[in-house]
Amino acid sequence: xxxxxxxxxxxxxxxxxxxxxxxxxxxxxxxxxxxxxxxxxxxxxxxxxxxxxxxxxxxxxxxxxxxxxxxxxxxxxxxxxxxxxxxxxxxxxxxxxxxxxxxxxxxxxxxxxxxxxxxxxxxxxxxxxxxxxxxxxxxxxxxxxxxxxxxxxxxxxxxxxxxxxxxxxxxxxxxxxxxxxxxxxxxxxxxxxxxxxxxxxxxxxxxxxxxxxxxxxxxxxxxxxxxxxxxxxxxxxxxxxxxxxxxxxxxxxxxxxxxxxxxxxxxxxxxxxxxxxxxxxxxxxxxxxxxxxxxxxxxxxxxxxxxxxxxxxxxxxxxxxxxxxxxxxxxxxxxxxxxxxxxxxxxxxxxxxxxxxxxxxxxxxxxxxxxxxxxxxxxxxxxxxxxxxxxxxxxxxxxxxxxxxxxxxxxxxxxxxxxxx
Amino acid sequence: xxxxxxxxxxxxxxxxxxxxxxxxxxxxxxxxxxxxxxxxxxxxxxxxxxxxxxxxxxxxxxxxxxxxxxxxxxxxxxxxxxxxxxxxxxxxxxxxxxxxxxxxxxxxxxxxxxxxxxxxxxxxxxxxxxxxxxxxxxxxxxxxxxxxxxxxxxxxxxxxxxxxxxxxxxxxxxxxxxxxxxxxxxxxxxxxxxxxxxxxxxxxxxxxxxxxxxxxxxxxxxxxxxxxxxxxxxxxxxxxxxxxxxxxxxxxxxxxxxxxxxxxxxxxxxxxxxxxxxxxxxxxxxxxxxxxxxxxx
Numbered sequence: 192x193x194x195x196x197x198x199x200x201x202x203x204x205x206x207x208x209x210x211x212x213x214x215x216x217x218x219x220x221x222x223x224x225x226x227x228x229x230x231x232x233x234x235x236x237x238x239x240x241x242x243x244x245x246x247x248x249x250x251x252x253x254x255x256x257x258x259x260x261x262x263x264x265x266x267x268x269x270x271x272x273x274x275x276x277x278x279x280x281x282x283x284x285x286x287x288x289x290x291x292x293x294x295x296x297x298x299x300x301x302x303x304x305x306x307x308x309x310x311x312x313x314x315x316x317x318x319x320x321x322x323x324x325x326x327x328x329x330x331x332x333x334x335x336x337x338x339x340x341x342x343x344x345x346x347x348x349x350x351x352x353x354x355x356x357x358x359x360x361x362x363x364x365x366x367x368x369x370x371x372x373x374x375x376x377x378x379x380x381x382x383x384x385x386x387x388x389x390x391x392x393x394x395x396x397x398x399x400x401x402x403x404x405x406x407x408x409x410x411x412x413x414x415x416x417x418x419x420x421x422x423x424x425x426x427x428x429x430x431x432x433x434x435x436x437x438x439x440x441x442x443x444x445x446x447x448x449x450x451x452x453x454x455x456x457x458x459x460x461x462x463x464x465x466x467x468x469x470x471x472x473x474x475x476x477x478x479x480x481x482x483x484x485x486x487x488x489x490x491x492x493x494x495x496x497x498x499x500x501x502x503x504x505x506x507x508x509x510x511x512x513x514x515x516x517x518x519x520x521x522x523x524x525x526x527x528x529x530x531x532x533x534x535x536x537x538x539x540x541x542x543x544x545x546x547x548x549x550x551x552x553x554x555x556x557x558x559x560x561x562x563x564x565x566x567x568x569x570x571x572x573x574x575x576x577x578x579x580x581x582x583x584x585x586x587x588x589x590x591x592x593x594x595x596x597x598x599x600x601x602x603x604x605x606x607x608x609x610x611x612x
Numbered sequence: 613x614x615x616x617x618x619x620x621x622x623x624x625x626x627x628x629x630x631x632x633x634x635x636x637x638x639x640x641x642x643x644x645x646x647x648x649x650x651x652x653x654x655x656x657x658x659x660x661x662x663x664x665x666x667x668x669x670x671x672x673x674x675x676x677x678x679x680x681x682x683x684x685x686x687x688x689x690x691x692x693x694x695x696x697x698x699x700x701x702x703x704x705x706x707x708x709x710x711x712x713x714x715x716x717x718x719x720x721x722x723x724x725x726x727x728x729x730x731x732x733x734x735x736x737x738x739x740x741x742x743x744x745x746x747x748x749x750x751x752x753x754x755x756x757x758x759x760x761x762x763x764x765x766x767x768x769x770x771x772x773x774x775x776x777x778x779x780x781x782x783x784x785x786x787x788x789x790x791x792x793x794x795x796x797x798x799x800x801x802x803x804x805x806x807x808x809x810x811x812x813x814x815x816x817x818x819x820x821x822x823x824x825x826x827x828x829x830x831x832x833x834x835x836x837x838x839x840x841x842x843x844x845x846x847x848x849x850x851x852x853x854x855x856x857x858x859x860x861x862x863x864x865x866x867x868x869x870x871x872x873x874x875x876x877x878x879x880x881x882x883x884x885x886x887x888x889x890x891x892x893x894x895x896x897x898x899x900x901x902x903x904x905x906x907x908x909x
Binding site (some may be wrong): 443 | 871
């Protein structure tokens with residue numbers, strides 16, 4: 192083949208592709224489509240418990256909307272949304288998002304601004320529950336990931352041990368040491384999962400001390416000393432042999448709980464309470480929730496964030512009013528009840544005046560774990576650049592646990608990576 | 613032209629062969645060539661989520677090539693690729709030669725058995741290996757424990773994790789490529805071996821001077837096909853290690869996926885995929901040149 196012709200053909204191909212790309216994403220990207228069909232309301236959800244509630248309760252309350260629910264696995268929802276946004280059509284009116292992925296998405300400015308609706312209610316939510324980007328409020332966190340310490344008190348009692356009321360972390364570590372000694376190193380009060388979950392675990396501990404990586408404007412804002420101290424605390428626990436390494440998505444994890452190898456772990460409501468009850472029902476009555484210990488006696492009690500979800504409306508979709516009605520419906524008594532039934536924790540603080548949240552849980556010996564968890568809020572935290580942040584934390588925490596980096600080197604490495612974003 | 617060909621040409625119009633291959637091109641042009649061209653185009657634009665793309669020339673390539681994470685991802689991929697090929701090719705050849713020693717009926721059964729792993733879902737295989745490698749209850753560690761060598765942190769040690777991934781990949785594709793090499797071996801006439809034997813060649817010399825040279829075209833195919841697949845390593849890593857520990861198994865495709873669907877920077881993802889495609893082309897050319905130069909020697 193003639194070399195000059197080949198070069199020309201390649202150039203033409205590239206130019207054609209750029210033109211095609213430009214045409215695909217023309218100015219009307221994310222445009223509204225059929226304006227006449229305002230009653231359709233398309234909602235993308237990943238939570239399997241959401242569709243029945245939406246179909247039964249929301250659709251009954253708002254008969255003017257023809258609700259279509261599209262269930263998408265949590266791992267795919269962002270990918271589908273990115274493709275829909277770049278395609279510029281077939282956008283859902285509302286999408287359920289993991290809280291951790293909301294920061295990056297909201298900063299793109301493609302979501303409905305609910306400042307008018309949620310702004311006046313700011314005092315009804317703990318700090319960090321209302322989320323958004325570009326100075327807007329785009330949504331509120333549902334089923335917030337307030338962390339607690341779940342303890343198998345019956346297993347501890349076999350060794351004459353118990354976690355005291357309102358403990359500090361020093362108290363808990365002392366019990367973990369006693370447990371280690373009494374069990375011959377076969378039982379654990381702390382769990383450290385590998386990889387991303389481990390990074391998020393560290394992040395929750397860090398956040399519970401007021402730590403954050405980004406401020407509300409998306410600027411890097413890290414207290415490096417605090418992050419180092421927190422990582423030192425966790426690495427020291429590991430080096431003392433007080434930590435079980437495993438993750439709750441692994442079947443062997445639940446075997447370890449069943450055999451009382453794990454007798455305590457720090458976790459949120461969704462994975463903590465719900466998974467315990469599903470996977471080890473035979474241990475009903477043995478477990479209790481200890482709300483997040485304080486770092487020093489007399490400190491204000493704060494927990495850390497470990498996930499959550501939210502619903503957000505798309506700016507360019509067909510039915511913005513329907514999206515607003517849908518998101519705000521979750522703060523009506525029926526919606527609050529639906530949140531309580533499907534997600535456990537309700538982040539709207541006046542909810543207790545609207546619905547019955549005095550729910551004693553027999554699995555935890557009658558303890559009201561939802562209210563107790565919700566009563567300890569987490570400090571403000573912003574999930575900006577979260578995929579990169581999470582990856583940087585994961586790599587550094589892995590290296591710190593492996594002994595390849597000291598905690599202060601690990602934190603410096605995280606900060607160096609994040610500074611480059 | 614033979615009589616049969618002449619009859620056939622009278623019976624069917626000249627366009628008939630094109631109709632037969634048209635379905636392939638109907639799919640290939642939009643979904644194959646089209647998407648490749650589109651990716652190439654996207655690599656030259658900045659395309660914020662939900663907004664119009666803007667032509668930025670080679671900016672995205674500069675971003676990707678200047679990103680140490682991309683360098684690490686490519687380095688990891690290349691490391692796992694070389695390890696994979698160095699282990700896979702001799703093993704495949706060994707299995708293919710062993711197959712040739714078997715009686716035909718036995719060889720058929722063994723071929724079916726060793727071919728099975730490639731038919732299994734990659735995700736299912738990765739999940740099974742996740743259990744096998746488990747430090748506490750995994751079968752492999754159980755066996756190693758029995759002989760006093762366990763537990764080995766197959767997936768949580770940054771030095772071991774890439775090799776654990778390589779072992780999975782070899783287990784999965786070994787039979788497939790061994791069967792291809794075995795087919796190549798069968799096409800070598802027995803007379804060559806008989807002649808070599810008469811000349812006093814031993815087993816190694818027959819392999820070195822008869823089998824290996826005559827098997828080069830098939831070996832080249834195996835080398836190219838397996839190295840392309842190795843460059844595109846993604847699913848098993850995603851399931852087993854998610855790129856960790858400490859990014860030791862972060863691959864080029866994981867980087868591309870992250871840039872596109874986690875950072876929402878399609879231009880960066882497309883630029884990285886163009887660089888990866890270039891690396892694949894270069895490695896393919898190098899592999900074929902290496903084997904060809906051996907030919908001339």
